Amino acid sequence: MGENFLLQVRDLHTQFVTQSGVVKAVDGVNFEVKPGETLGIVGESGSGKSMTALSIMKLVPSPPGEIVKGEILYNGDDLIKKTEKQMRHIRGNKISMIFQDPMTSLNPVFTVGEQLTETLRTHRNVSKRQALEHATELLNLVGIPDPKARLKNYPHEFSGGMRQRVMIAMALACDPELLIADEPTTALDVTVQAQILELLKKLQKELGMAIIMITHDLGVVAEICDRVMVMYAGKQVEFTDRFRLFDVPKHPYTWGLLNSIPKMEKEKKRLKAISGHPPDLRHLRKGCPFAERCPKAKASCRIQAPHLQEVEPGHLVSCLLYEEEKVTLE
Amino acid sequence: MTPLLEVKGLKKHFPITKGAVIPRKVGAVKAVDGVSFQLEQGKTLGLVGESGCGKSTTGRTILKLIEPTEGQILFKGQDITSLKGNKLRRLRKDMQLIFQDPFASLNPRMTVEQIIAEPMKVFGINKAARRKKIDQLLDVVGLSGYHKNRYPHEFSGGQRQRVGIARALALDPDLIICDEPVSALDVSIQAQVINLMEDLQKEFGLTYLFIAHDLGVVHHISDQIAVMYLGEIVEYGHYHELYEHPKHPYTQALLSAIPEANPHLQKERIVLKGDVPSPAHPPAGCKFHTRCPLAQERCRLEKPIMKTVSPTGQQAACHFVKEVGHGDRFVVPK
Numbered sequence: 037m038g039e040n041f042l043l044q045v046r047d048l049h050t051q052f053v054t055q056s057g058v059v060k061a062v063d064g065v066n067f068e069v070k071p072g073e074t075l076g077i078v079g080e081s082g083s084g085k086s087m088t089a090l091s092i093m094k095l096v097p098s099p100p101g102e103i104v105k106g107e108i109l110y111n112g113d114d115l116i117k118k119t120e121k122q123m124r125h126i127r128g129n130k131i132s133m134i135f136q137d138p139m140t141s142l143n144p145v146f147t148v149g150e151q152l153t154e155t156l157r158t159h160r161n162v163s164k165r166q167a168l169e170h171a172t173e174l175l176n177l178v179g180i181p182d183p184k185a186r187l188k189n190y191p192h193e194f195s196g197g198m199r200q201r202v203m204i205a206m207a208l209a210c211d212p213e214l215l216i217a218d219e220p221t222t223a224l225d226v227t228v229q230a231q232i233l234e235l236l237k238k239l240q241k242e243l244g245m246a247i248i249m250i251t252h253d254l255g256v257v258a259e260i261c262d263r264v265m266v267m268y269a270g271k272q273v274e275f276t277d278r279f280r281l282f283d284v285p286k287h288p289y290t291w292g293l294l295n296s297i298p299k300m301e302k303e304k305k306r307l308k309a310i311s312g313h314p315p316d317l318r319h320l321r322k323g324c325p326f327a328e329r330c331p332k333a334k335a336s337c338r339i340q341a342p343h344l345q346e347v348e349p350g351h352l353v354s355c356l357l358y359e360e361e362k363v364t365l366e
Numbered sequence: 367m368t369p370l371l372e373v374k375g376l377k378k379h380f381p382i383t384k385g386a387v388i389p390r391k392v393g394a395v396k397a398v399d400g401v402s403f404q405l406e407q408g409k410t411l412g413l414v415g416e417s418g419c420g421k422s423t424t425g426r427t428i429l430k431l432i433e434p435t436e437g438q439i440l441f442k443g444q445d446i447t448s449l450k451g452n453k454l455r456r457l458r459k460d461m462q463l464i465f466q467d468p469f470a471s472l473n474p475r476m477t478v479e480q481i482i483a484e485p486m487k488v489f490g491i492n493k494a495a496r497r498k499k500i501d502q503l504l505d506v507v508g509l510s511g512y513h514k515n516r517y518p519h520e521f522s523g524g525q526r527q528r529v530g531i532a533r534a535l536a537l538d539p540d541l542i543i544c545d546e547p548v549s550a551l552d553v554s555i556q557a558q559v560i561n562l563m564e565d566l567q568k569e570f571g572l573t574y575l576f577i578a579h580d581l582g583v584v585h586h587i588s589d590q591i592a593v594m595y596l597g598e599i600v601e602y603g604h605y606h607e608l609y610e611h612p613k614h615p616y617t618q619a620l621l622s623a624i625p626e627a628n629p630h631l632q633k634e635r636i637v638l639k640g641d642v643p644s645p646a647h648p649p650a651g652c653k654f655h656t657r658c659p660l661a662q663e664r665c666r667l668e669k670p671i672m673k674t675v676s677p678t679g680q681q682a683a684c685h686f687v688k689e690v691g692h693g694d695r696f697v698v699p700k
C-alpha cells in the first residue's frame with residue numbers, strides 16, 4: 037500500500053428489508069479518507085449519504101437495516117468485524133459523528149454539562165473536575181458565551197443554532213481522528229455557518245482530524261472539501277477533487293446539480309431544475325438509475341449499468357458517456 | 367393603491383414567567399420588536415436574518431396564529447389586528463402558511479387526497495367541488511392522479527413539499543407565508559419547487575412573504591428584501607440593490623458570509639464577534655452595537671432609525687449609513 041489511509045470503504049452495501057421490497061440504500065460504494073483531509077458527500081435527498089455515514093459508525097438501524105457486504109477498514113482494521121463493545125470504544129473517541137437530526141444526539145433530560153462530561157469520562161480516564169473543565173473549554177471553543185453557566189442548561193434552553201454548536205462540541209470532545217458531519221450547518225444562518233466552518237478548519241489544522249462532510253450546500257463543498265463524492269440512488273456517480281468537480285464536472289447528474297444553484301444576477305432567469313423525480317429504490321430498473329432524468333441518456337443507458345472508472349487522473353465517473361458501448365440494440 | 371399587506375410597528379413579546387402555581391411575569395422575550403413593512407399584491411418580500419431574530423414569529427403573528435403584543439396588521443386595507451372568531455376564520459382562508467419541514471407538517475396517517483381536502487372541509491366546501499379542486503391542484507403542482515391515495519412517507523422531500531403547496535393553495539389564498547419552504551431540499555429539487563412557486567405566482571397573482579437562510583434563493587425569488595436583527599428590520603430594499611450595495615454593517619457581514627459555489631474564490635469575510643444577544647435583554651441603543659465592527663459611543667446610547675439611503679427607496683437603520691460609503695463595502699478597521 038503506497039498511501040496511508042485512515043479509512044477505506046470497499047464495496048459497501050447497506051440494505052433495508054421492508055414489506056414492499058428491499059431498499060438498496062447504499063449499493064456498492066468505494067472511497068478512502070486520508071488523515072487530515074475533508075471528504076465531501078453530496079447528492080440527491082435519499083441517495084444514501086446518511087446511511088453511508090451510519091454504516092461507518094455501525095449505527096444503521098437494524099432491523100430493518102443491515103450492512104450486507106463490504107469492508108470498512110479503519111487504520112487497516114475492518115470495523116464490520118468488530119463487536120458492539122469494540123465499536124463503543126471507537127465511537128465518540130476515534131470516530132465521532134454530528135448527526136443530521138440534532139435531537140438524536142442530545143438527551144433532553146440531561147443537562148448539556150452532564151452529557152459532555154459523561155462522554156469525556158467514558159473515553160478518558162479523568163476526574164469529574166477535569167471533565168468539567170474540559171467541557172467548559174469545549175463550549176467556549178464552539179463560541180458559546182458564558183460556557184460555565186451554560187453547562188447547567190438543558191438542550192431545549194438553547195436556540196437551534198446553539199444546540200447545533202453543542203453537538204459539535206460533543207463530537208469534538210475526545211479529539212477524534214475522524215469526524216463525520218451530516219448536514220451540520222443546515223439549520224444555521226450563514227454567519228453562524230461561516231463561524232462553524234472556520235472552527236472546523238482550525239481544529240483540523242491543529243489536531244490533524246479528517247472530516248467527512250455531508251451537505252447539500254455546494255457553497256460549503258467549494259469552501260472546505262478537498263475531494264467530493266457525488267451520490268445518486270445509493271451509488272457514487274462521480275468522485276474527484278473540488279476543483280475538478282466545479283471546473284470540469286463529468287456526470288450529467290452533477291451538471292444538473294451545479295446548474296440548479298441560483299445565480300444572484302440582476303436579470304433573473306428561470307432556475308434550471310433537473311426534471312422528474314428520484315427513482316424508487318425498491319424497484320430500480322436495470323441500466324443507469326439516472327437514465328430516466330438524464331438529458332444525455334442513450335437507449336443503452338436503460339439496459340447497461342455503468343461502472344465507476346477513472347476517466348482522467350483523479351477523476352472517477354460512472355456513466356456510459358465515458359464508456360465504450362458494449363451493448364448493441366436490437 | 368393599498369398594499370395587500372401592511373404591518374405597522376408590530377411587536378411580539380413572549381412573557382417569561384416564574385412560579386409554577388401562581389406564575390408571575392419576570393421579563394419578556396422581545397422576539398419581534400417593532401416591525402413595519404408593506405407588501406403589494408403579486409410581489410414577494412424576502413425576510414432574512416440570524417437564527418432566532420424573529421422571522422418565524424413575524425410570519426405567525428401576521429397569520430394571527432399568535433397574538434401580537436402591539437402594532438397593527440392591515441390586510442387588503444382592513445385592520446385585522448384584533449379580529450376574532452368567525453371573522454378571523456374567514457380571513458384564514460386568504461392567508462396560508464408553508465412550513466419548512468414537509469414531513470413534519472403533513473399528517474402521516476392521511477392520504478394526499480385527505481391532506482389537501484382538509485382545509486376545504488373545514489370551510490364547508492362540498493365533496494364534489496372538493497374532488498374537482500383536488501384534481502386541479504395536483505395538476506398545478508405537478509403530481510399525478512395516482513398520487514392521491516398515497517401517504518406522505520411514500521414521497522420524496524420535493525414531492526412532499528408539493529403536497530404542502532397544494533394544501534396551501536386549496537382555498538385560493540391571496541397571501542402565502544413561506545417559512546423556509548426549501549431548506550430541507552437538495553438544490554435540484556429546490557429549483558423545481560421554486561420554479562413552481564414562481565409559476566403559481568404569475569398564474570394566480572399570489573403574494574409571498576418568503577423566509578429563508580439561503581440568501582441565493584431569497585435573491586432569486588424576492589422583489590424586495592428585509593434584513594432582520596434581534597426583532598427589528600435593519601435594512602430594506604430592492605433585491606439586487608441590497609445585495610450589491612448593502613448599507614447596514616449587519617447586512618454587509620451577512621452577505622459576506624454566503625459560501626460561494628466556486629472553489630477558486632477566496633472570499634473576504636466580515637466575521638462578527640460574539641453571539642447574538644438574548645432577545646430577553648437586547649442591548650440599548652443600536653441593538654447591533656455589541657457585534658458591530660464600526661460601533662462608536664453614539665451607538666451604545668442612541669437608537670438609529672430607518673432612513674432612506676438611496677433614490678430607489680433602500681432603507682437602513684444605522685448612524686453611520688453615509689460614512690459606510692456610497693454603495694461601497696467598508697473595510698473592517700483593524
Ligand SMILES: Nc1ncnc2c1ncn2[C@@H]1O[C@H](COP(=O)(O)OP(=O)(O)OP(=O)(O)O)[C@@H](O)[C@H]1O
Nearest residue numbers: 052054059061080081082083084085086087088317
Ligand atoms: N428505516 C428505513 N426503512 C426503509 N428505508 C429506509 C429507512 N431509512 C432509510 N431508508 C432509505 O434509505 C435511503 C437512503 O437514506 P439516507 O438517509 O441515507 O439518505 P440521504 O442521502 O442522507 O438523504 P437526505 O439528503 O434526505 O438526508 C432512502 O431512500 C431511504 O428512503
Ligand SMILES: Nc1ncnc2c1ncn2[C@@H]1O[C@H](COP(=O)(O)OP(=O)(O)OP(=O)(O)O)[C@@H](O)[C@H]1O
Nearest residue numbers: 196380395397416417418419420421422423424645
Ligand atoms: N413560544 C415562544 N415562547 C418563548 N419564546 C419564543 C417562542 N417562540 C419563539 N421564541 C423566541 O423568540 C425568538 C425568535 O424566534 P423565531 O422562531 O421567530 O426566530 P427565527 O428568526 O424564525 O429563527 P430561525 O432562523 O432559527 O428559524 C427566539 O429567541 C425564540 O427563542
Ligand SMILES: [Mg+2]
Nearest residue numbers: 085086087136
Ligand atoms: Mg441524510
Ligand SMILES: [Mg+2]
Nearest residue numbers: 421422423545
Ligand atoms: Mg424560523
